[in-house]
Amino acid sequence: MIMGYADPFETLFAFQRALENRLSSDWLGSTTASTGAYPPVNVFQQGDDLVAIVELPGVNKEDLNIQAKENTIRIAGRKAIDYPEGVSLHRRERLSGVFDRTLVVPMQIDPNGIKAEYNDGLLALFIPRAEQDKPRTIKIK
Amino acid sequence: MAGQQELPVQQKREVEKAQEPTTPMRAFLPTTDIFETEDTLTVVLEMPGVDRDNIDVNVENGVLTVEGKINFSKYEGLQPIYSEYNIGPYRRTFRISSRVDQDKIRAELRDGVITLVLPKAEEAKPRRIEVK
Numbered sequence: 001m002i003m004g005y006a007d008p009f010e011t012l013f014a015f016q017r018a019l020e021n022r023l024s025s026d027w028l029g030s031t032t033a034s035t036g037a038y039p040p041v042n043v044f045q046q047g048d049d050l051v052a053i054v055e056l057p058g059v060n061k062e063d064l065n066i067q068a069k070e071n072t073i074r075i076a077g078r079k080a081i082d083y084p085e086g087v088s089l090h091r092r093e094r095l096s097g098v099f100d101r102t103l104v105v106p107m108q109i110d111p112n113g114i115k116a117e118y119n120d121g122l123l124a125l126f127i128p129r130a131e132q133d134k135p136r137t138i139k140i141k
Numbered sequence: 142m143a144g145q146q147e148l149p150v151q152q153k154r155e156v157e158k159a160q161e162p163t164t165p166m167r168a169f170l171p172t173t174d175i176f177e178t179e180d181t182l183t184v185v186l187e188m189p190g191v192d193r194d195n196i197d198v199n200v201e202n203g204v205l206t207v208e209g210k211i212n213f214s215k216y217e218g219l220q221p222i223y224s225e226y227n228i229g230p231y232r233r234t235f236r237i238s239s240r241v242d243q244d245k246i247r248a249e250l251r252d253g254v255i256t257l258v259l260p261k262a263e264e265a266k267p268r269r270i271e272v273k
Contacts, residue, residue, distance in 0.1 A: 015216065040225040042221065042224045058252050093151075095151065099148045121189030
């Protein structure tokens with residue numbers, strides 16, 4: 001949990017540690033060849049629902065194609081890099097190309113309720129959990 | 142076909158510390174392209190998650206420093222359950238060989254990619270030398 005620390009740096013460091021601890025956890029499982037493929041994904045829980053945050057810097061919104069069916073989400077697209085003509089390239093680390101990744105979410109989700117936002121190079125997918133999959137409190141009679 | 146290559150994952154590289162920082166927070170190196178024309182030096186850095194209010198660009202004694210901070214408040218209330226990359230501030234410095242006109246540096250941010258155009262100072266531009 002990100003709240004509850006007095007020192008903001010401690011808060012951030014704790015958050016970095018929490019991410020570190022879940023690095024390639026088996027939550028997404030071996031259901032697909034999804035691990036290790038581009039683009040990298042972090043998944044968070046927000047109440048009952050899920051938020052997936054994907055690092056995709058420098059991609060045009062129009063070049064992104066997101067599809068959802070049952071509990072799979074497909075993120076496909078292309079990343080183009082244009083260098084002006086007649087330049088001398090000193091350092092070239094950024095990569096361009098195509099990507100196509102399918103995530104299989106290990107719980108029932110509502111594929112029609114997924115919302116996507118792309119801001120500052122991050123793609124955020126808000127994934128609502130299916131009504132019938134939400135935990136119910138069982139009253140003891 | 143060029144540009145249709147399948148994109149591999151580039152692991153984020155951590156900043157190697159010349160001095161020990163006072164906080165244990167981890168910082169990352171933005172992936173960078175640098176190219177030069179006759180008049181300018183252009184530096185393109187990928188800093189996903191950094192917005193325009195959190196970028197700091199500085200040239201001092203021939204060293205270009207670019208820093209980008211992450212607004213962690215956007216992650217409030219989110220509990221990580223699966224992760225493939227870590228999040229933290231970006232920092233990178235370059236020693237630039239050409240003299241640049243610091244007052245005329247232009248910066249543009251788009252989709253998490255910052256483009257810095259550093260115009261060369263008059264005396265740093267290549268001069269054609271006439272052979273007599």
